[in-house]
Amino acid sequence: xxxxxxxxxxxxxxxxxxxxxxxxxxxxxxxxxxxxxxxxxxxxxxxxxxxxxxxxxxxxxxxxxxxxxxxxxxxxxxxxxxxxxxxxxxxxxxxxxxxxxxxxxxxxxxxxxxxxxxxxxxxxxxxxxxxxxxxxxxxxxxxxxxxxxxxxxxxxxxxxx
Numbered sequence: 005x006x007x008x009x010x011x012x013x014x015x016x017x018x019x020x021x022x023x024x025x026x027x028x029x030x031x032x033x034x035x036x037x038x039x040x041x042x043x044x045x046x047x048x049x050x051x052x053x054x055x056x057x058x059x060x061x062x063x064x065x066x067x068x069x070x071x072x073x074x075x076x077x078x079x080x081x082x083x084x085x086x087x088x089x090x091x092x093x094x095x096x097x098x099x100x101x102x103x104x105x106x107x108x109x110x111x112x113x114x115x116x117x118x119x120x121x122x123x124x125x126x127x128x129x130x131x132x133x134x135x136x137x138x139x140x141x142x143x144x145x146x147x148x149x150x151x152x153x154x155x156x157x158x159x160x161x162x163x164x165x
Contacts, residue, residue, distance in 0.1 A: 017061035018085070022046065023054045027078065030064060031086055034077035058082070093157045100150035107143030 017023055022044070029040060037055065041048045055076055058064035063082035067075040078086070 017057045017063055020054065020057075022050075023058055026051070026054055026058060027063060027082055027086060030076060030078045031083070034067060034075040036073055036075055040076070089157050089160070093154045096150050096154035096157065100147045100154065103143050103147035103150060107140050107147060110143060111140035 025044060026040060029035065029043060035043075037048050037051050040046075040055075041051045044051070055064060055066075059066055059076075062079055063085065064076050065079050067077060069075070
């Protein structure tokens with residue numbers, strides 16, 4: 005598991021259970037101070053004080069709209085603290101999809117070379133496909149391994165969280 009690096013401000017902001025619970029509430033959706041105070045049974049000034057610490061640490065951002073309501077939501081840094089393996093899962097899933105697409109395209113080209121259109125295909129691609137008949141299978145295997153790894157991380161995150 006890769007390390008999560010925190011600066012002093014972030015570490016101090018996470019030193020309070022109340023602030024951690026605020027992060028979890030804001031993970032559900034953006035909320036106002038009143039909504040957070042009501043849901044967590046804490047006074048509005050206390051919630052505001054905790055939110056200002058989280059904003060200073062860069063874990064929460066203040067969203068001021070046209071109306072009088074001021075919403076707070078998680079920043080990407082805040083989401084990364086709550087879900088440190090999410091980026092790894094996204095990378096693995098996108099890699100597995102890329103390898104799957106490459107494998108399918110390669111197999112289609114390989115099959116086309118064996119069909120009647122082989123002459124036209126050989127003119128455009130040369131004999132490269134003929135030299136590597138198992139590349140498509142290898143790409144499928146890599147795709148499957150990456151997909152299984154990302155599923156493993158997703159399941160492990162559910163058990164931990």
